[in-house]
Amino acid sequence: MDRIEIKDLVCYCHHGVLKEENVLGQKFLVSASLFMDTRKAGIDDALQFSVDYADVAHTIDELMKENKYHLIEAVAERIAREILLKYKPLHSVEVTIKKPWAPIMLPLDTVSVTIKREWTEVYVGVGSNIGNRRKYIDDAFAGIRNNRLCKEAYMSTIIETEPYGYTEQDNFLNGVICFKTLYSPQELLKFLQTLEESGDRTREIHWGPRTIDLDILFYGNLVLQTEDLIIPHKEVQLRRFVLEPMDEVAPFLVHPVFDKTISQLFKEWKKENE
Numbered sequence: 580m581d582r583i584e585i586k587d588l589v590c591y592c593h594h595g596v597l598k599e600e601n602v603l604g605q606k607f608l609v610s611a612s613l614f615m616d617t618r619k620a621g622i623d624d625a626l627q628f629s630v631d632y633a634d635v636a637h638t639i640d641e642l643m644k645e646n647k648y649h650l651i652e653a654v655a656e657r658i659a660r661e662i663l664l665k666y667k668p669l670h671s672v673e674v675t676i677k678k679p680w681a682p683i684m685l686p687l688d689t690v691s692v693t694i695k696r697e698w699t700e701v702y703v704g705v706g707s708n709i710g711n712r713r714k715y716i717d718d719a720f721a722g723i724r725n726n727r728l729c730k731e732a733y734m735s736t737i738i739e740t741e742p743y744g745y746t747e748q749d750n751f752l753n754g755v756i757c758f759k760t761l762y763s764p765q766e767l768l769k770f771l772q773t774l775e776e777s778g779d780r781t782r783e784i785h786w787g788p789r790t791i792d793l794d795i796l797f798y799g800n801l802v803l804q805t806e807d808l809i810i811p812h813k814e815v816q817l818r819r820f821v822l823e824p825m826d827e828v829a830p831f832l833v834h835p836v837f838d839k840t841i842s843q844l845f846k847e848w849k850k851e852n853e
Contacts, residue, residue, distance in 0.1 A: 606679055678691065703791070
């Protein structure tokens with residue numbers, strides 16, 4: 580990935596835990612590494628295919644002065660997020676904020692924080708078997724498309740499948756939604772749960788009937804296991820209602836645990852189950 584660098588932009592503003600820092604203000608130095616594909620801009624010699632670093636620098640300066648924060652971590656988070664939202668060609672950004680001569684009663688040069696944030700491609704399984712099933716799915720899809728921290732959302736063909744696990748219930752409509760997001764995995768989980776709640780989702784029976792079900796299947800190449808979240812979803816390879824729509828939208832996606840493509844996993848599933 581190519582990189583455009585803005586180094587040590589000087590901003591005078593009012594961030595800090597101490598009251599004096601908020602009132603008197605001080606100098607900060609901000610650097611930003613902008614990651615994107617610059618090939619077309621370089622070949623065509625056209626700014627429209629790149630990012631105007633002068634405009635980015637002014638945006639950073641405005642964001643630094645717009646609010647007062649206690650922590651430079653909070654300032655860095657705001658800058659990284661707003662830059663990625665404003666400048667569409669960017670894939671990721673690394674932001675460093677330096678605080679020269681921080682008031683810690685000891686001699687030092689600077690204190691700084693560096694963060695990197697990026698758009699991550701995710702795949703979410705969607706299912707419904709109560710009420711107006713298609714409307715619940717479409718409403719969840721709209722909720723994702725209308726969220727500013729998600730972009731480029733598209734959905735697979737919706738298929739009808741028999742229930743999995745608890746079989747004494749109606750057939751499901753299932754599919755996969757793919758999009759890019761700035762949410763962390765835990766933030767994404769909470770966002771999807773709010774969409775489920777807005778769709779009248781209840782959790783009374785494991786694998787039971789539901790108006791809407793949204794499961795994180797893949798989050799980039801991440802492998803994660805916590806108390807409330809496992810990525811990739813641990814049963815991707817076992818479920819036709821996941822593999823079939825995934826094979827439609829991302830047949831060559833490699834499962835980061837099994838090191839096999841979705842197409843390979845689906846072929847193996849069909850060989851064992853058909």
